[in-house]
Amino acid sequence: MPSDLLLEIGCEELPSSFVVGALAALPGLVEKKLAALRLTHGAIRPLGSPRRLSLVVEGIADRQPDVEEELTGPPASVAYDKEGKPTKGAEAFAKKLGVELAALKLVDTPRASTWRAPARSRAARRSSSSAPRSSS
16 A cells, blocks of 8 residues: 655755755655665655755555566677587576576577576565665
8 A cells, every 4th residue: 555755854954055956856866766666656745944854755655566577698699609608608697697508598689699588577575675774
């Protein structure tokens, strides 16, 4: 169930011109961070005074959506040598993803033939576990 988020930043006495700039910048910064965390939300409203900057995010999702992703690896020209043996690049790509070399598939793209790993799912996390923690 979506809920609202209130973010408050306490600060020393800021010049009023700094408050105006911060209130203009905060929504965009939070919007980028929420997008990176895959959290949907409603309106973002900045509020502030010389001693406190605040932001209200309406209707923030309580969890991320599940994601299925395909990861593209090295180009075919780099992944295998002239003798058809896998190079260290291909082996490292497969190892990083925890799959066997045989599981990689050759896919033609507009730029070059590349190796692609099988699709894998990333399970959703609760928004409370996705949010960065306060450093204080």
